[in-house]
Amino acid sequence: MAHLFRGGRILVESSRDITALLIDRGRIAWFGSDEEVGGLSLSGATITDLDGALVTSGFVDAHVHATSTGLTMLGLDLSGTRSAADLLDAVARESVSHPNSLILGHGWDESGWPDRRLPTAEELSRASSNARVYLTRVDAHSALVSSVLIDGIAVSRGLLGFSDSGWVTQEAHHLLREHALGALSSTDIARAQKAFLDRAMECGIVGVHEMAGPVISSESDCRALIAASRSRPSPLVTAYWGQLALTGGIDIARSIGARGCGGDLFVDGSLGSHTACMHQSYLDAPEMRGREFIDHESLAEHVRLCVVADTPTGFHAIGDAATEAVVMAYSKAASVHGDERVIAQRHRIEHAEALSDADIHQCARLGVIASMQPVFDSRWGGQGGMYSERLGWDRAERLNAFGDLHRRGVMVAFGSDSPVTPLDPWGAVHAAMNHHSPAQRITFWNAMDAHTRAGWHAVGVDDAGQLTVGSAAHVAIWAMPTPDAIPDPGATALRTIVGGECVFDSGQLQDCP
Numbered sequence: 049m050a051h052l053f054r055g056g057r058i059l060v061e062s063s064r065d066i067t068a069l070l071i072d073r074g075r076i077a078w079f080g081s082d083e084e085v086g087g088l089s090l091s092g093a094t095i096t097d098l099d100g101a102l103v104t105s106g107f108v109d110a111h112v113h114a115t116s117t118g119l120t121m122l123g124l125d126l127s128g129t130r131s132a133a134d135l136l137d138a139v140a141r142e143s144v145s146h147p148n149s150l151i152l153g154h155g156w157d158e159s160g161w162p163d164r165r166l167p168t169a170e171e172l173s174r175a176s177s178n179a180r181v182y183l184t185r186v187d188a189h190s191a192l193v194s195s196v197l198i199d200g201i202a203v204s205r206g207l208l209g210f211s212d213s214g215w216v217t218q219e220a221h222h223l224l225r226e227h228a229l230g231a232l233s234s235t236d237i238a239r240a241q242k243a244f245l246d247r248a249m250e251c252g253i254v255g256v257h258e259m260a261g262p263v264i265s266s267e268s269d270c271r272a273l274i275a276a277s278r279s280r281p282s283p284l285v286t287a288y289w290g291q292l293a294l295t296g297g298i299d300i301a302r303s304i305g306a307r308g309c310g311g312d313l314f315v316d317g318s319l320g321s322h323t324a325c326m327h328q329s330y331l332d333a334p335e336m337r338g339r340e341f342i343d344h345e346s347l348a349e350h351v352r353l354c355v356v357a358d359t360p361t362g363f364h365a366i367g368d369a370a371t372e373a374v375v376m377a378y379s380k381a382a383s384v385h386g387d388e389r390v391i392a393q394r395h396r397i398e399h400a401e402a403l404s405d406a407d408i409h410q411c412a413r414l415g416v417i418a419s420m421q422p423v424f425d426s427r428w429g430g431q432g433g434m435y436s437e438r439l440g441w442d443r444a445e446r447l448n449a450f451g452d453l454h455r456r457g458v459m460v461a462f463g464s465d466s467p468v469t470p471l472d473p474w475g476a477v478h479a480a481m482n483h484h485s486p487a488q489r490i491t492f493w494n495a496m497d498a499h500t501r502a503g504w505h506a507v508g509v510d511d512a513g514q515l516t517v518g519s520a521a522h523v524a525i526w527a528m529p530t531p532d533a534i535p536d537p538g539a540t541a542l543r544t545i546v547g548g549e550c551v552f553d554s555g556q557l558q559d560c561p
Contacts (some may be wrong), residue, residue, distance in 0.1 A: 051548070051559075052090060054082050056098025057531060059105070060515050061493050069103055071521040074548035078517060096559045100531065101542055104496070105513050106254030106522040107473035108503025110419045111312075111398055111463035114258055114273050114285075115265060116154065116188070118240025119232075120467040121247065124153030126183060130160070132167040135183070135192075136175040143176040150231050151176055153183040154467050156192070159320065159434040169195040169214025182228035188264075188468055189318035190217040193224050201227045209323075217321050218341075222263050229265070237269055241276050244466075248283045249552035251471045252524030252541035255503060255512075256283050257419075257463065259312035259364075259398065260304075261290030270304050281551035284522075286507045288362055290314070293353035294346060301359065307507055309354050310362035312398060314341050316370035319401075319438050320428070324367035326402075331440040338367050347377040351395075355381045360508075361395045362419070368402040375407045378414050391415035394506060399424075399465075401447045408449070412457040417506045419461050422479035422495075423469040424448060430484035450480050450498075451488040461502040462495070473499050475537035492534065521548040525557065 050072040058066040058079050068085050070078040070093075078088065124142050129135045135156055142151050158164050172181045172194035181194035193214050201224060204210055209218030216224055232240075248256060260270035270287050277285040288311025289304055291297030301309040316338050317323025322330055325338040342350075347363075354361045365371040374397055382390040396417040397403075401424065403411065411418065425448045428434040435444035453460050462476050469475075480495040490498075501513030512520040523545040526535045544552040 050077065050090065050093035052085065052088070052093050052095045053098055053103060053525070054085055054095065056101045056103055056525075057528065058103045058515060059496075069515070069523075071523070071545070071548050074521055076515060076517055076519050076521050079515065092561075094559050094561060096557055098525065098557070100528055101557070102526040102528045102535070103515070104252070104524050104526065105500040105515055106524040106544060106546065107252050107499050108255040108257070108461070108513065109248065109253050109463045109466070109471060109473065110257045110461040110503045110506060111259055111421065112244075112248075112256045112466045112471075113188070113264065114244040114256070115237055115240045115269055117247075117467040117471070118243040119152055119236075120154045121243045122240060124151060124183070125155055126153045127155035127157070127186065129156050131163055132161075132165050132171075136167050136171055139172060139175040139181060139183075143179055147177070149179065150228065151179050151181045151183075152228065153181075154188070155186050156183060157186040157320070159428075159437065166192060166213070166215055169193060169198060169212065172214060180228065180231075182224065184225075185321060186468060187318035187320040189221070189323055190215060190321040191221055191225065193228075197224060197228065217317065217323055218339075226263070234268075234272070237272055238276065241273050245277065245280075245282050247471055249281070249544045250540050251473055252526065252539075252544050253283050253471065253473060254522035254524070254544060254546045255507075256285055257311070257503070257507065258285055258287040259290065260287050260306065261312055263290065263314065264312055267300065267304060270306065274305055281549070282546070283551070284546060288312070290362075290364070292342070292346060293350045293357075293359075297350075298354065298357050298359055308360035308362055309350075310360065310396075312364045313350075313362065315347070315363050315365040315374055316340055316367050318366060320434060322438070324402075325370040326367040326439070327369045328443070330438050332437055337369070340370055340373060344373055344376070347373055348380050351377040351381045352384070355385050355390060355393065358393065360393050362398055364398045366399045366401050368404060371397060371400060371403050371407055375403075375410045375416070378416055379410055382414055387414060394508060396461075396506060403449065403453070405452075408453060408456050408458060411453075415459070417459045417461055417502070418453055419463060419506065420448060420450070421463055421465045421469060422448070422450065422476040422483075423464065423472070425483050426475075426479040427469065433484075445485050448483065449488050450483060450490050451485075454490050454494055459502050459505060460498045461506045462499040463503070472538055474535045474539045477534070478537050522546055527556070
């Protein structure tokens with residue numbers, strides 16, 4: 049059935065005078081002015097008076113972790129803690145509310161605490177009345193764990209990244225995370241995924257890219273998310289499976305229904321946890337440069353196997369040394385199989401925070417997509433921020449170079465890395481327009497394109513993400529305080545439409561036949 053929206057502002061770059069939009073059979077069929085509506089054949093159409101509301105393309109979040117986000121929404125959110133004592137108090141309250149249960153929490157960030165001291169494994173055990181406790185740092189690349197959790201999987205003590213203090217990174221963190229999340233029931237996972245999907249729709253998000261894998265989730269978790277998204281009104285979910293082709297990743301990705309063999313395939317860690325792989329040492333930890341989790345030969349072989357299998361790849365790479373290694377692997381594949389074949393497959397780098405000029409050039413040449421999170425800069429960039437603390441200002445000011453990437457022709461797709469930062473597309477748009485470095489700021493229209501059309505392009509869809517006739521009708525509608533404003537960070541949609549069907553409705557817009 050056709051649906052006409054009129055009396056609003058339709059966000060079309062070519063004109064400020066578009067006030068009406070017609071959707072028919074899942075596609076945008078027409079747009080124009082209210083005065084032109086009389087010339088349309090609208091027999092049987094539903095009509096909605098927008099009352100000045102803004103209509104935009106729906107957003108695509110190009111990097112999410114659905115279950116982890118839902119667990120954070122439903123469980124212990126530690127983003128507001130300001131000290132070790134705060135964190136321990138939060139754990140103690142959770143223990144009282146859910147006695148004898150596994151305690152999962154996320155979001156602590158000691159870089160903003162006046163006292164950087166972290167609680168110990170023993171303190172966590174005492175605060176939780178001897179429960180298993182697993183609390184991820186805001187970047188999700190390290191965690192605080194209780195001694196009870198450690199004792200339950202003692203082999204973790206011999207792994208890289210283990211510390212008796214209870215702050216674990218790298219292989220020790222991966223094993224303890226797998227153990228903690230493995231204790232969740234299918235009901236727990238379903239509740240978390242529903243909370244995530246509901247919130248995404250409220251945020252005007254019409255598509256998400258789920259970064260799944262054996263280290264950060266599970267095959268069953270990914271299958272459940274895809275099934276959930278198909279069984280109810282939902283954003284469209286595209287999954288990536290982060291496992292090396294050398295260990296069967298391609299076959300598993302295909303069996304799950306994932307688009308690519310990669311995504312959050314970890315080449316390194318994070319800047320906050322000192323595990324992003326850098327060419328030079330960290331300023332605040334001169335003995336550390338991070339490390340690469342995948343050697344160069346394995347990187348190149350993974351890309352080769354995926355290119356031959358016509359399977360898109362993706363890598364989590366943050367540090368300059370890690371991103372350079374990934375770009376070298378793509379360049380090597382292109383030298384053997386041809387640039388056009390690599391370009392057509394739409395490979396990607398997740399985060400891509402520290403690309404050199406040479407790497408940017410190669411990404412532009414080979415069509416490698418930079419999947420980036422603008423809120424990282426607003427949260428940790430700038431003078432005195434975590435980035436400058438870790439790297440020094442000269443290196444930190446060149447991170448998240450949206451402006452350079454845009455000028456050099458690299459496709460940038462925006463996302464949140466939720467739960468690392470919240471589902472908040474308008475927050476990302478504002479952050480990209482207001483990068484701490486004026487040279488890296490991009491325009492409103494470029495930011496919108498990165499959070500809409502680019503996300504579809506990254507997953508091989510070229511007829512969505514713009515309000516043009518014939519495009520898929522993935523649309524969001526927003527309240528407007530003034531006609532020329534754009535929504536503030538944290539805005540909730542009035543209505544979210546996927547493929548012409550309403551998947552979220554605030555109840556504030558009225559339809560009439």
